[in-house]
Amino acid sequence: MAFKILKICPHPVTFSLRFFKSDRLLVAGIFFWFCFLPVTAHAEHKVTADYLAELQHQAKQKKLADERVWHLLLKYDKKIFLGMTSEADGMDFFNSPQGKADPESELLATLSSFFVPAAEIAKGKEHPQCNFPARFKWLNQQLTFDLNRLEVQACDRLDRWMKTLDPVGATLVFASYFMDNPASMFGHTLLRIDSRRTGSGNNLMNYGANYAAVPDTDNAFLYAFKGLIGSFPGRFAIFPYYTKVQEYNNLESRDLWEYELQFTEDQLNTMLLHLWELGGTYFDYFYFQENCSYHVLSLLEVANPDLRLKDPFSFSVIPTDTVKILMAQDELVKQVVYRPSVLSQMNHKRLKMVDDEKRILRRMVKGEISPENTAFKSLAAPSQALVLNAYMDYLQYQSMQEKSNGEIKIPRSVLLARSRLPTTNDGLIDTITRLSSRPDQGHGTDRFRLGIGHNKWEPFLEFAYRPVYHDLMARDVGYDKNSEIIFMDFKLRYYLESDRVRLDQAKILSITALNPYDALFTKPSWRVDLGVETLRDRNCNYCNSIQGTYGRGISYRPDFFSPLLLYSFADLKTEFSEHLKQNFRLGGDAEVGTYYDVTENLRIKLAGSYQIFVLGESKRFFTAHFITRYALSQDLDIRFELNRYDHNNEGIFSANYFF
Amino acid sequence: MGRYSRIAVAASLFLLPVSVFAAGYGAAGCGLGSELMGSKPGASQVFASTTNSTFGNQTFGITSGTSNCGDHGLVNMSKEREVFAQENYTSLIKEMAQGKGENLYTLASLYQCPAASHQEFGTMVQEKFDNLVASDQANSTELLSQLENQITRHPTLAKSCDIKLSALN
Numbered sequence: 105m106a107f108k109i110l111k112i113c114p115h116p117v118t119f120s121l122r123f124f125k126s127d128r129l130l131v132a133g134i135f136f137w138f139c140f141l142p143v144t145a146h147a148e149h150k151v152t153a154d155y156l157a158e159l160q161h162q163a164k165q166k167k168l169a170d171e172r173v174w175h176l177l178l179k180y181d182k183k184i185f186l187g188m189t190s191e192a193d194g195m196d197f198f199n200s201p202q203g204k205a206d207p208e209s210e211l212l213a214t215l216s217s218f219f220v221p222a223a224e225i226a227k228g229k230e231h232p233q234c235n236f237p238a239r240f241k242w243l244n245q246q247l248t249f250d251l252n253r254l255e256v257q258a259c260d261r262l263d264r265w266m267k268t269l270d271p272v273g274a275t276l277v278f279a280s281y282f283m284d285n286p287a288s289m290f291g292h293t294l295l296r297i298d299s300r301r302t303g304s305g306n307n308l309m310n311y312g313a314n315y316a317a318v319p320d321t322d323n324a325f326l327y328a329f330k331g332l333i334g335s336f337p338g339r340f341a342i343f344p345y346y347t348k349v350q351e352y353n354n355l356e357s358r359d360l361w362e363y364e365l366q367f368t369e370d371q372l373n374t375m376l377l378h379l380w381e382l383g384g385t386y387f388d389y390f391y392f393q394e395n396c397s398y399h400v401l402s403l404l405e406v407a408n409p410d411l412r413l414k415d416p417f418s419f420s421v422i423p424t425d426t427v428k429i430l431m432a433q434d435e436l437v438k439q440v441v442y443r444p445s446v447l448s449q450m451n452h453k454r455l456k457m458v459d460d461e462k463r464i465l466r467r468m469v470k471g472e473i474s475p476e477n478t479a480f481k482s483l484a485a486p487s488q489a490l491v492l493n494a495y496m497d498y499l500q501y502q503s504m505q506e507k508s509n510g511e512i513k514i515p516r517s518v519l520l521a522r523s524r525l526p527t528t529n530d531g532l533i534d535t536i537t538r539l540s541s542r543p544d545q546g547h548g549t550d551r552f553r554l555g556i557g558h559n560k561w562e563p564f565l566e567f568a569y570r571p572v573y574h575d576l577m578a579r580d581v582g583y584d585k586n587s588e589i590i591f592m593d594f595k596l597r598y599y600l601e602s603d604r605v606r607l608d609q610a611k612i613l614s615i616t617a618l619n620p621y622d623a624l625f626t627k628p629s630w631r632v633d634l635g636v637e638t639l640r641d642r643n644c645n646y647c648n649s650i651q652g653t654y655g656r657g658i659s660y661r662p663d664f665f666s667p668l669l670l671y672s673f674a675d676l677k678t679e680f681s682e683h684l685k686q687n688f689r690l691g692g693d694a695e696v697g698t699y700y701d702v703t704e705n706l707r708i709k710l711a712g713s714y715q716i717f718v719l720g721e722s723k724r725f726f727t728a729h730f731i732t733r734y735a736l737s738q739d740l741d742i743r744f745e746l747n748r749y750d751h752n753n754e755g756i757f758s759a760n761y762f763f
Numbered sequence: 764m765g766r767y768s769r770i771a772v773a774a775s776l777f778l779l780p781v782s783v784f785a786a787g788y789g790a791a792g793c794g795l796g797s798e799l800m801g802s803k804p805g806a807s808q809v810f811a812s813t814t815n816s817t818f819g820n821q822t823f824g825i826t827s828g829t830s831n832c833g834d835h836g837l838v839n840m841s842k843e844r845e846v847f848a849q850e851n852y853t854s855l856i857k858e859m860a861q862g863k864g865e866n867l868y869t870l871a872s873l874y875q876c877p878a879a880s881h882q883e884f885g886t887m888v889q890e891k892f893d894n895l896v897a898s899d900q901a902n903s904t905e906l907l908s909q910l911e912n913q914i915t916r917h918p919t920l921a922k923s924c925d926i927k928l929s930a931l932n
Contacts, residue, residue, distance in 0.1 A: 265835040305878060308869045309847070311837065344838060346869075347850055354854065383836075489861075496857050503853065514853065516899045519860040523892035527862040527885065 152219050155253040160212050162247055169208035171246075176406050177239055177378060179387075180207050191394060193337070194385030199232065214239055222257055234259035235384065238377035238406070262380060269311055271372035273298035274407070276363040276400065277312065277345075278427050279352040280540050281584045282445075290573065291423035291543060292352070293397045295404075296345050296362070297376065307362075308346040313379055315340050315399040317389040338389030338399070340382045353445045355504045359540040360443040363427060366436055367407050375407035397426040404430075411436070422572065424582065427544040440542060446504075448539040450497035451664060453490060465491050466623050469498055475521035489525040496522065498624065539664065546582020548739050548762035549573050553595070555758030557745075562602060566758060568595035568609075576616065576699065577709060577743060578762070579735040586618040586659070586669070593635075599646070606646040610636040618671050620661035629657040629671060639681060641715070641725050641750035649681035657695075667701035677715070684721040691717030697729075705735040725750035739763060844873045848903040856896055856906070862889030874914060875925035884924075887917055 168174055175181070178198075179191040190197070190204045198204060200213035217232035218240060225231050233240050234257060243249075275296040294314040302309040317336040330336055352358045367375070387394055398421040401413040413429055414421075430437055444452065454462065464480055467473045468491070473480055480488065499514045555566030570593035574583045593611040598604070616631040633653040638646050655675030662668060673695045680688045697711030709731040717723045728748040735741040739762040746755050833839045838846050848855060851866045858864030863885040871884040888895060888910070895909045911926045 261835045264833065265837060268835065268837050268840075303872075306869050306872050308851075308865065309843075309872075342836065344846070344850070346847065346866075350850060350854070493861060496860070500853050500857060513899060514857060516896055516901075519856055519896060520892060522860040523862070523889050527889065 151253055155250065156216055156219050159215050159247055159249070159254075163211055163215060163243075164208070166246065168243070168246055169211045173242055173406075173409050174207060174211060176402070176409060177242065177381070178203070178207060178210060179402070191387050192382075192385045193388050197381070197385035199236075211243075215243065218243075218254060222255075230259070230261070231257040233257045234262050236381050237262060238374055238381055241374060241377055265380065266373075266376060268299075268301070269297055269376055270300045271297050271376055272300045272369060274365045274367055274372055274375070274404070275307075276365060276404075276427065276430060277348070278361040278363065278423060278543050279356075279358045280361065280543060281587070282356045282358045293400050293423045293426055294348060295400050297342075297372075298364075308344075308349060310345045311342050312345040312348050313340060313342050313400075313403070314348070315396045318386075332390070334388040334390040334394070336389045337386040338394070339386045340379060340399070342379070342383075349443065353443060354500060357445040357447040357501055357504075359445050359448055361427070361543055362441040362443060363430055363544075364438040364441065365404070365430070366438050371407040375403055378406045379403065395421060397421045397423045401426055401429070422549050424543045424546055425549060428546075428548075431544040440544075442538055444539065446497050446501050450494050450501070451539055453494040453497070455664060457490065457494070458487075461487050461491050465494055465498075468495050469624050475518055485525055486528055489522065489528040492518065492522040492525065493528070540584075541581045543582045545738065547574075547579055550763050551578075551593075551760055552763070553758050553760045555756045557754055557756030557758075559754040560752050563600045565598045565600070566595060566608065566756060567598075568593065570594065570611070576618075577707060577731055577733045578760070579705070579707075579733075579738070579741060581704075581738075586620060586661075588614070588616045590614040597646070602645075604646075606638070607636060607648060608638055608646070612636075618657075618659040618669065620659045620669065629659045629673070631655050631657075631673060631675070637679070639679070639683060640747075640752055641723070641727075642683075643752070644683045647681060647683040649679040649684070651677065651679040653677045655692075655695075669699040670696075671698070672696045673713075677717075679717075686720045689717040689720035689723065691715065691719065691722075707733045844870070844907060845904070847873060848907050852903045852906070855903075858885075859888040859895060860892055862886055870910075871924070874910075875928050876920060876923055880920060880923045884920060887913060887920060 163169070175188075180188050181191055183189045186205070188205060188207060192198075192204070195204070198210055198213075199217045200206065200209040203210035203213065214232070214236060217236075220232060222231060237259065275298055277294050277296050279292040279294075281291065294312050296307070296310050296312045298307070298310050315338055317338045349360065352360055387399070389395065398414065401421070405411050405413055411433060413426075413433075454465070457465065461483065464473070464483060467479070468475075475488075475492065480491070483491065496514050496518060499518065503513065549572050551568070551570050553566065553568035555568075557564055557566060570590060572591045573589045574580070574587075575590055576588040590611050591613055593609070593614070594607070595609040597606050597608040599606065611633070612635045614631075614633040614635065616629075618629045619625075619627040631653070632655075633651070635651065636648050637651045639649050653675050655673045657671060657673035659669060659671040661670075674692065675695070676692050678688065678690045693713045693715040695711060695713035697709065700708045700710075702708060709729065711729045713727050715723070715725050715727060726748070727750070730746045731743060732745075733741050733743045741760050743758050743760060744756070745758070747753070847870065854864070854866045855870065858867040863882070867885055867888065868878075868881045871881050872878075876884050891913045894913065895906055897905065897909070914920050914924050914926055
């Protein structure tokens with residue numbers, strides 16, 4: 105029927121009155137298609153081609169491909185040997201086949217992709233305008249598209265995504281280290297998108313954007329190695345923030361620090377459109393360079409291109425560096441919020457307990473008494489509530505650790521007992537005792553050391569550099585008080601009289617975790633050390649050895665905030681050197697020592713050990729160490745050391761600068 | 764592996780929209796309850812966690828378009844409550860027993876209870892804890908249906924909250 109009419113191509117208005125509305129539209133549409141499309145399509149094609157050429161010409165004239173924003177959006181970066189290259193490795197990220205290395209060809213191809221007719225888009229695919237909304241927005245700002253000549257496509261999924269996220273703020277979330285895991289000291293960063301929809305007090309309901317590696321192995325060594333050389337793909341993901349709070353705060357029990365940032369809504373809008381573009385691509389994940397922090401900083405730069413956050417980074421981007429750099433910007437950080445982990449919450453309650461309460465909690469944890477027990481019932485109601493609150497934190501933490509596929513539950517009997525007691529104020533709401541300190545107030549992660557010293561024979565100068573991370577003699581604000589992790593620490597000495605430069609020490613990797621004794625968690629202290637050393641217990645002209653150490657021990661701190669830390673270790677040790685008989689020695693040592701904070705800036709270490717080597721070249725000798733450190737500022741300290749190895753003594757005065 | 768598979772908490776990952784057709788862009792992948800590896804605390808895992816600490820985490824078996832998620836890769840508005848309660852179940856019942864807490868107040872907001880009524884909400888769930896968590900085998904779905912019962916019966920919360928609207932405004 106419709107065809108009949110259409111064959112004669114009447115004026116649409118004259119026949120349209122004879123149809124219902126829906127039919128009318130359909131018919132009108134088909135009619136136009138048949139009658140005018142050949143002409144319009146051809147004309148339109150010409151208009152399109154002309155307009156595209158015009159835009160491309162303008163873009164070239166304005167040198168848009170050289171603009172910082174374009175480079176940020178496409179992740180272009182000047183690489184040594186490679187010139188301008190995009191960090192994105194998923195080729196869908198580019199419209200031009202040369203896009204990865206040619207910003208201009210990518211820009212021209214992007215403009216041209218915006219003109220693709222919607223009809224040509226394959227089913228299940230999105231129009232380029234919908235895939236690259238941030239590029240569209242920026243190019244439109246630069247070139248002011250004539251919307252009569254460039255058809256704007258409807259992007260339904262993107263619109264719903266943006267409407268749900270509806271950003272009014274952005275918060276950088278820093279997850280600190282977790283117990284007994286110095287490696288986690290590096291922390292992790294993600295970005296929370298604060299929505300108009302959630303309002304204040306409902307931050308858990310906001311979404312978080314996370315950049316993470318997608319590894320293909322669960323072998324720990326391969327995992328670390330592949331991470332270093334960038335052979336995992338890294339991807340962005342978005343999820344409700346509460347899932348991350350559960351994961352970091354509760355499962356891994358890491359304190360979270362939230363840095364609320366200052367951005368305009370338009371900037372946030374751009375950032376989200378850019379994030380949408382990133383969703384479909386991946387990057388090679390480099391553990392020290394292109395990691396979570398690096399990419400989060402990139403997002404913030406897209407939001408506000410005037411921020412220059414990535415430039416200062418040379419070798420590595422470490423999460424703590426990112427929070428420092430944000431704090432260093434003018435008026436970027438609005439406020440810092442502390443979100444204690446489940447363990448911190450428990451320890452906070454334990455700090456408030458009197459001895460009786462502590463004892464009851466300990467017995468509960470050991471399973472000796474239940475909430476029904478008279479010993480428990482003899483406590484006053486507020487005490488009972490405090491003990492049960494701490495106990496439930498403990499159970500939640502433990503159930504998270506359990507290797508079971510069962511549902512995680514705190515026994516109902518415990519919950520019920522607690523529900524019959526009044527609401528208490530554990531002080532968590534008003535004044536939280538911070539069991540970790542602000543990461544942005546910690547010292548820099550790189551360290552340069554300049555020292556002057558004298559050994560048994562002659563004076564020397566000492567130069568040392570390491571990229572990461574923290575040692576136990578450094579000021580520990582912003583770091584785990586009981587751990588150290590050192591990576592690639594190279595120390596050279598210039599001996600003045602013998603006029604020689606020697607490699608004194610190269611710590612490839614050295615980790616110490618002093619886990620102070622805790623009645624509720626019996627975790628041993630442990631340490632591992634791998635690197636090049638000088639054989640200091642003998643006179644072989646500062647000859648080197650390759651050594652490895654692994655040990656376990658016990659540490660004790662009277663309470664969490666006590667300035668005193670005692671430790672002891674029993675280590676296995678092996679050294680290889682051509683200066684040793686049979687070229688090696690194998691044995692161990694027993695060490696005891698103490699750290700004491702006289703003031704926040706003045707720390708003293710005293711330690712002694714007895715070394716026993718039984719295989720290879722056998723030898724027994726004592727070592728003793730006395731070290732003091734005085735911190736002059738966040739990033740500078742001076743140290744004085746006296747060391748004795750067997751019968752060789754040395755004294756060193758050094759300045760350590762962190763950056 | 765597998766130890767976290769029932770803990771949706773572990774690493775729910777809502778991938779940003781990724782095409783179900785080949786690589787690139789298109790329909791969103793969205794999954795809850797994916798697994799996490801490499802962040803087992805402890806010395807034996809030191810290398811895995813070294814990398815993990817900056818890697819964030821990884822997921823496996825991302826399911827496409829579960830009923831909790833929309834094709835835009837975010838939680839469906841109609842499922843916000845259920846997903847929240849399931850993910851934060853342990854924290855929630857702990858706070859219910861204590862009569863206060865952030866997760867609890869967030870849940871109250873999901874039931875449209877105004878901030879002024881949150882304390883009352885806390886008192887109510889603490890008093891009715893018996894009914895809310897009926898047994899050790901209870902789950903988040905039962906918790907919510909019991910909670911809705913109690914809200915409806917409560918003299919003031921029944922008026923100030925709204926159990927029909929399932930998302931934040």
